[in-house]
Amino acid sequence: MAVGSRATRLLPRYLSLGGRIGLTVFALAPVVGLLWLSLMPSLQIINGGLAPRRLSWSNYVNAWTQVNMAAGIAHTLIIAGTGAAVCVLCSVGIAYVISRLWKRRTGLLMGGLFAAQTAPGTVLLLPLFILFVSFQAVLHITILGTYGAIIVTYVSFGLPLSVWLMWMYMESVPEALEEAARVDGASRLVALWYVILPLMIPGMIVTGVLVFIGEWNDVLFASVLTNQNTRTVAIALQQFLETQGGFTQPEYGPLMAGAVIAAVPVVLLYLLFQRHLVRGLSLGAVKG
């Protein structure tokens, strides 16, 4: 229920309006700056100057090939897409067990899931790396740089948040519905598939989108677990920046354009699912 009319205002009008304008400027100024930079010729970015001498739309064309955005986006779509899907599916299973079969010490579990979400990646990255390296040596297979390694890693690290959200959503599905299915002779699995899951689809989409975006943005794990064949968008950008640093005439124009390209899919996704995301977060946070 949105807080609405005259009698229920939270801020005086001038503050509300002034705030909106101020925050909009604050929010959009750097974005405008980024777009501005992306249309500047590389030379000008290096040598300075406020206004672009000419609009370099070619930056956007070059970004696809020079900065490897095409490959980067393809890889990231595969990695983040598979990762998010598998993560949501696995967490449905775990959430079902917690919600319908376990039902004990939920407080402890909530605390554990919360703490798990805050685990610093830098700390876990190293032993993970060592783990993969040793398995590679012992089993004589390649692990680092494959899709499998990074997808499985993302799934594991996405599970705390994902399970938390799926658990919340599942709790809001009344058990009476499953009872009805049971009376009709259904097994738990059948009840899960035909009764619970259809009701969970909005929640699954919200969770999937959140996990997908988190994986799209990741730099830390991708920096270690990908190579040229599986480079994500974030690493493509970072690598380009590094290599260009050694040249006398670095191509920063396409780099900025690449940054814009990298941001667009995620921004679009969020804006599309905005209403669902707010509702989803309120379900998880307000209740819990």
Next chain:
Amino acid sequence: MAHSLSRQVDVRRGWRRDRPWYLALPGGVMVLFLVGLPLLGTLYFSLFTVTPETLGNIANMPFAGITNYSNALTQPAQVGTTFAGSLLVSLKFAGLTSLIVVPLGIFAAMTVSERSKCQGIWRSIYLIPYIIPGVVTGLFGRFFFTTQTGLIDELLKALGISSGSTLWLLGPNSFWAMLGLEVWSTWGFIYLLVLAGLQSIDDSLIEAAVLDGCGYLGRWRAVVWPSIRRLVLLAVALSTLFHFNNFTLPYILFDGVPPSQSYVLATNIYLTSFQGFNTGLGCAEGVLMMVIELVPIFVYLKMAGVTTEKRTDGSR
């Protein structure tokens, strides 16, 4: 549908025999191997001298006991700063960011909580900084803040505010540049959570407050704050820990090695392990970092009151 007698008995017994625990297996196994094992691994390796040479022969790594830990706490800085130094930087960074970001997010949520014509547009705009990937933020930050040729110095020069050659990415200003970017990038999270909370406030509560003669401050104290208090607590906890752990921003903004004033703990551990090649030390610092983070986690859980969930159908 005709049920046989035995079928009816089964239905009455219910699902007691039907407990598909294996549903939790795929996820559980993955977490165990890829999160649990590394966690133990960090603890394990922190007790050994782990360098590229010793890594080749894991079975015979020299045992170091608590040497790595004492080194972390006492060793003078070789690259960048000491453990204690970067811990301080991280604490300052996380603390200040949260201090600024929380009131900002609450205020932002309050500016759009009323129903207005273009509500959707404002709300979408507010989310944009939060949505933009950290890589992108770090990247444009680098080019905004470059001395003399960066957009910010150029702007300051054009406006006549400064000579246009301020050092933003080196020296003490680097901390504030990083802080500013982090604030810009993350206030949207607080805003989102608080907005969700505001939307669940019953209009009648506010109307009642207004009828009782409450001004805006009164409404805040009587209705708004009590309703969002728990959410704000959650947001502060998650947000502070996120800033503390943030690796991406310093990594991209400073192209690897930050100046000492911005050398956060996350970067320190990463560089110690992957560029300083002292993995054992890196692991020890990591363990210390996690132990330190347990403190705010426990505090939050205590304050939030971790209780048993109330089920929607009334059962426990």
